[in-house]
Amino acid sequence: MSKPDETGRGRSGVSRRAFLKGSGAAAAATAMTGAPGLEAEAQGAEPVAGLTTITLTVNGTPHKVEVEPRTTLLEALRMGLNLTGAKPISVDGASGGSLVLVDDKPTSANTVLAMDMVGKKIVTVESLISGDRVDAVPMAFVHHDASQCGFCTPGFIIAVKAFLAKNPKATEAEIRAGLNGNLCRCGTYANIIPAVLEVVKGGGNG
C-alpha cells in the first residue's frame, strides 16, 4: 500500500492556475455523464440471470424486450424489435457495422449488453426516415451514390451523424482523418467524402 504522492515538485512550465482551471471545467462536464434515473429492472447490485424483461428506449419510444444477461443490444434490436439496420459484421467493434447512438455517442451495438442499455437513449438508423422525410445524411449518401451493396451503409451513416454532431464544420481533411472506424468493402469511401461535405455545407445534420 502506498499513499498518493503529495510532493509538489514546484517546477515551472505550466502554471498551476491554468492546470486547475482546466481540470475544474472538466470535472463539471464529466459529472454529467452519470446514468439518469433508472428503472428497477435488470440493474442494481443483485445479480440477475436468465430471461428478464427490460425496457429499451429506442428512437424515442420505450419498448419491452425479453433478454438474457448475454443478449447484446444488437441482438435485442434485430431479433427483439426487428430493427435490422444495424448489422452484424464483425465480432467486435472493428467494422462499425452495428453502430447506433447511445446517449448521442456512437456505440457498437454488438459489443454492449442490452441490460447495460436500460435508461439510455438509443437511436438507430431507422429513425432517419419517417414517411417521405429522409434525414440530410442519408439523402447526401443517395445523391453521391455513397452506397454500393449497402451492408455497411447504415453503420456509416450513424458514424457520420456522430462525427458531424461533434464536428459540424468538418473540412475534407478532418473527414478523411475522422471516419476511419467504419469499414466498407465495396469501396464507397470516395463518394462518402463529398456526401459528408455536402451535409456540412447545408448545415443539415439536425
Added chain:
Amino acid sequence: MKAFEYASPRTEREVLELLSADRGHTEILAGGTDLIGLMKKMIVKPDRVVSLNRVDSLKTIDANSTAVHVGAMVTLEDLADNPICEFYPAIRQAIGEMASQQLRAQGTVGGELCQRPRCWFFRDKRGLLAERGRAVEEGDNRFHAIFGNRGLAKFSAPSRLAPALIALDARVRILGPNPGDETLMPLEVFYRTPKSEREREHTLEPNQFVSQVILPHPEGRVSASYEVRHGMGPEYPLVAAAASVLVTGGIVREARIALGQVAPTPWISREAIDAIVGLPINYETAEAAGQAAVSVASPLSHNEYKVQLAKVAVKRALLKAAGLETGGLS
C-alpha cells in the same frame, strides 16, 4: 456467450462485494469493446459479469494542485476532450491515434489498460503462452514482441494508452479485495509478464479492480506519443512510443520513454532514457536514443522490421515532445 449472471452495482463497495476470488469466475465489464468479443468467441467464459457502467464515482476527472485523478470508467473520448489534457499531450495524441469514434466514445480508461492481447494464437484459443511459447517462436510472429520475449510470453502488450501514461509517471488506484483496501502503484508495476497460463498480464487479483489513474502534475514536462500504423484504421499500431521530458536550458534533465506493442508489457526503455538525459533534443540525439532503445532488442523470426520501427518511434516521439518536426508521412 456462455450464460452468466449480470450485476450492475452503483458503488465501488458493491462492486467488490460482487467480485469473486476465483480466477475466471467473474469478469468486470467496462466499455465492452474487447470483453464482449472475447466472450462471444468463448475465449472468456465467466459465470458472472459485473458491469461498472452505473458506478458514477468511476466516471469523474478530478484535479488538485498536485495530481489529476481520472476515473476508470471515464471514456477515452471524454479524457481526450478534457482541457486537462492540454498538459498531457501524450495522452491526447495516443487517444487521437485510435482511429475509431466508437472505440473512443465507448472505450474507457480502465478497460483500455486491462484489454487482452491481440496475439492471434491467444485469439485462436491456443492460450496466452500458446504451446509454452512455441506457437509464436516457430509460427508467424510478425506482430509479436521484440523485447522481453525470452520467457514463455511473447505477445505484444496491446494498450495504446499505457505507454503515454507510463511516460507521464501515472499510477493506478486498485481497490479490493476487501472494502477499504486500496493500493496505489506505478502503472509500469501494474503490468507483468505472465509465466503461466494461470497468470494474467497484470497484477490484479480477480477480486480487485482499477478505480483510477492518477497523473502527477506535469511540472513543466513536455510529452508526446508516436504510433507507427499500417493505415488509418483502428487496428493496433505496429509499434508505439511515448516520451515525457523535462527540458531546462535546452538540456533534457529527466526523461521517461515507454514503448507499446513491442513486449509482453509496456516497455520502459532505460537505454533510450540514458541516451537522451543530459543532451538537447535534436535529430541526432533523438536518433541515438532510438538506436539505444533497440540495442537490447531480441526480434523473433519474422519481426526484425519492428526493431527499425521501434527505433523510429522513439526518435519521433522525442522530436514531437520537443516540438520539432518528426519527419515521416503526415
Added chain:
Amino acid sequence: MVEYVWPSKEDSSVLGKSIDKIDGVPKCTGTAKYSYDINPDKVAIARALGCPHAHAKLKSLDLSKAEKVPGVVAVSAMKKVGDEIQWQGDLIAVVVGDTEGAVAEGLDAIVAEYEQLDVFVEDANLEAAEAAGRTAKAGGKVQLEKEPDGDDPDFEEKELARLFKESAAVVEGRYGIAAITHMCLEPHGSTCEWKDGKLTAHLSTQNVSGTAGQFAAPLKVTADDVTVHCDYIGGGFGSKFAVDRWDSLAAQLSKDLGRPVRLMLDRDLELKNGGARPSGYAESKVGADKDGVIKVWDTHFLSAGGFGGAPVNQSVIPYVIVPPNYRRRGTNVKINTAPVRAWRAPNHPQGCAMTQTAIDDIAAKLGLDSYDVFERNLVNVEDKDRRGVYAEEMKIAAKLIDWKAKWHPHGKGDKKGSVVSGLGMALHTWGGGGHPSTCMVKIHPDGGVETFIGSQDLGTGTRTVIAIVLAETFGLPVEAIKVNIGSSKYPASGPSGGSTTVGGVSESSRHAGLDALVQLNEKVASKLGVPAESLVAKGGRIHAKDDAEKGLSWKEACSLLGMSPLEVTSKGAPGRNSKLSSSGVGGVQMAEVEVDRETGQVKMKKFVTVQDMGLVVNHKTAVSQIYGAMVMGVAYALFEERLMDPRTGAFLNSEIADYRLPRLGDIGEFVVEIYEPESERARGVIGLGEPPVIGPGAAISNAVANALGVRVPVLPLTPKRVLDSLQLAARNA
C-alpha cells in the same frame, strides 16, 4: 421491323446521365432487408462449428452435451467420423437454437476429437512444397517466332538463351501477390422457410435464377417448389454463385424443425470458408531492346487454389503486353485452405501484378520513363484493336496525374526527410459481355409500367440500370418504372459475375421495351391515323416524329390497351450482331504514392483510372464502380492478405480486427475518367465491374518502386515488406 439500337447521345434523355440509385433510400436508412435481416416468425438461429485444425481426421464427434444446452433446438453433424478435414474452419457441425447465446454455448459443448495430419500452407515456397510432396505441374505454353530447325531437342532453351543474349536489358526477378479473401460484409448464408412442402430461401446470392434447383434436389422436391429470394446482398465479389452445403443444411433443418432457420457464417468462418483469391508468385526473366520493348519472356509461376480449387490460370502470364517470344511454366501448390472462388476479375489482377511490374523494372534498368516504355510496348498488346485506345487513354491519364511534370527516374526523386514519392502505371483488359437475361415488361392500361427480371443487385445499381433503359425506351421518367428483381420466380437471368449483368439486363430490357412499344404504337397509330413507324415515345408522350403535336400522352396511349395489361417478354439477342451490347474493355491506371523509407509506410496520394466500357447507362453508378474497384485495388496492393500460420496452418487474421483493409483516410485523391467517344458508344453496353480492379496492384507497386528505386516484390506492400526489401537492397549494394 424494330431496330434494336440505342438512341444517339443527343436524343437520350436519361440514358448515360447521372441518375441516383432508385434503391438508394432503403439502403441508406437501414430499411433495405438483406438475407441476414429476414426475421420470419419463430425463426431459429443456426451457427456452425469450425475445425480448429488445418488438416485432421475426425476421430469422434459427440453432440449430446450440445443438445442438452437450454435454448438449443437441434444439433446436426456436417462431418462424420473418419472424414478428413483439409483446412482450418471447415464446418464440423451446426447448432440451432432460440438465441445467439444458446447457440454459442451449444457449439462450445460439442466434443470433437481429431487425429492431426501433416499441414502445409506455404503457397510461396516451392522448395518446401516439393519437400512436402505438395506440388503438381501446372499448364504452360511456349511461343517462339523462330521455327525450330530440324528436331533439335534443345531448341527451346537455345533460342531463349539467344534472345536474352541479344536483349539490351534483362530483368530477372520474383514477383508475387498474396492470397486475399472476399470479405463480404454480409457473410454467406440464408434464412430458409419450409412451409407446406415448399421452400422459400432468402439466400445471400449473386444468382437468384440459378440456385432454386440446387436447393431442391437434396430436399427431394423439384425446383418449382423452391423460391430463392434476395432483394439485397451484402457483397459477393464472385463468391456467392452457388447454394453452399450450409445453405442446404439450413433448408433441411427448417423442414425437419417446422420453423424458419437462419444460418449465416460467423466472420471467422466466413473468411475461412467463404472464398479467397489465389496467390501467384512468378520467377520471371524478361528481355527488352534498348527502347524497352519486350522481346522475350520466361516465367515459372506458383499458385495455390486451396483444397480442390483452381489456381491462377496460366493464360494471364504475361498480361496484356505479350511479347512475340515467351515461355510460361507453372507449379500448383497444394495447401490446406478452403477452395478459392472466383474473385472480381478472376486471374487478371494476379497476372497484371506479376508481369507489369517486370515491365516497369525494364524501364528502371534502362533508366527510361515508365510511361514511354509502356507506350512503346503497346506493339505487344495482343488485341490489335485496343492499341490505339490504350494510347489515347494513357495520354488522358498522364494529363490527369501530371505525369510529365512529376516523373523522376526510379529512386531519384526529391526527398522530404525520409519521404519519397513515385509514379507507376498499369494496363488492363476484360470481356464484360452481357449474360443471358430475360425481361418481362408489363404496361398497364392506366399507364403503370413494371418489369420483372430474375437478376440481382450487387451494389452496381441493377434496378436503376433497368429503370433507365425502360424509361429511355418509353420516354418516361426513371421513377415511372417499377423494377422487380431478386426472385427466382421472375424470368430467368444470369448470375451476376464477370461484369455481365449490366450488359445482360440492358440488352433484354431494351429489347422487351422496344417490342412492347411496337405493340403500343400500333394502337396509337390506328387511333391517330399515322403510320406506327413514324411514332416516337418521348417526354411522357407518344407522338409523330416530325410533329410533336400529333400524339397522345403516355396515359392516353396506354388506355388504348383496353382491359388487360400488355405483357412482353424478351431475351434480347446478345452476341456478335447485337447493337445493344458487346464485350471487350480496357483501361489505364496511374498511381502516385509517398513512401516513408524509415517506416516502410506507403500512402496513396493520387490514383487515376481512365476506363472504356462501351456505352454508359448510368454515369453516376459507373463512376462508383470504378471508385470501388480502385479501393479494392488499394486494399490488395497495400493492406490485405490471408495470413496462414506456416506451422499450424491456422488462418491467423480471420477477424476484421486483424484483417487489414484500407479505411476512408487511406485512399488519397481518386480521379476517374470514362473514355466514351462515339466509337465506344457504338459498341453498346459492356460490363465494368471487374476491369478497374485489375491494375492497381501493378500500378501501385510500380509507383513504390519508382519512389524507392527498389522493387518490393510481393503485394501487399506492408511496412514489413518495404523495410525488408530496403534492408536487402542495402545489403546487396
